[in-house]
Amino acid sequence: MKTGEERLKDAVLEVRGITKRFGAFRAVDGVDLDIAEGEIHALIGPNGAGKTTCFNLLTGNLSLTAGEIRLRGEVISGLPMDAIARRGLVRSYQISSIFPDFTVLENLRFALQRKRRGNFDFWRSERHLHTLDGRALELLEQLGLAEWAGTRAGDLPYGRKRALEIATTLALDPQVLLLDEPTSGMGREDIGRVADLIRKIARGRTVIMVEHNLPVVEGLCDNVTVLARGQVIARGTYSEVSADARVVEAYLGTAHA
């Protein structure tokens, strides 16, 4: 049997009994998660299952009613969001955090600057920003955005905006990357491109994603946790959970059937 220490080496994130109550309502109710180093893990479930609330608890956006979260064995629950991000657990930004009037390259520079200085203190350090261009261009190349480097971010097509959002998150060099419905609102071509991108950026890091598109989950994720009414109803590989009667029943009862 593994000792506690050996067990911690495998699990990058250990979540025990996390609960979030809004008044008398338990949006997340005693959820356990074990996320292994390097895996792509999906959190799925019908509308209102508690996926977003779970993400908000992991990142510190919301405080826990009960439970504990450990990142590499260290308790992170109760820490402020920025402290959790500095420890390496980072959520992809929403498009609204992209500066639409600046170019793609400038947006990347700002994100890299933030990693280095811990804030957006870029107005006074224009010269310093240019020293970040090498890394910024490398990231743009990696994410297939190099040809868009000089484009105003606000003029990017939707799928490319999502790629830029992921790029600005990667600038923080997260060990654990949380992606919130990365393919939502996309057409088939963009979905394929973003799925390839996630596969690429998952090398050398752990990815946890909330995703409604089940073929994307099937194609990308090593393991899946299924939530319904705030509780885990199944966990395993996609083929295991999709064959689980409780999962089928939970989905059949919703618009996501």
Ligand SMILES: Nc1ncnc2c1ncn2[C@@H]1O[C@H](COP(=O)(O)OP(=O)(O)OP(=O)(O)O)[C@@H](O)[C@H]1O
């Ligand atoms: N701040 C809040 N106050 C009260 N209830 C909330 C709050 N945030 C979420 N809820 C409720 O908690 C439940 C879980 O919501 P959550 O957004 O986590 O679900 P979800 O699985 O992400 O759903 P979806 O797939 O529709 O995004 C829902 O019933 C929701 O109405």
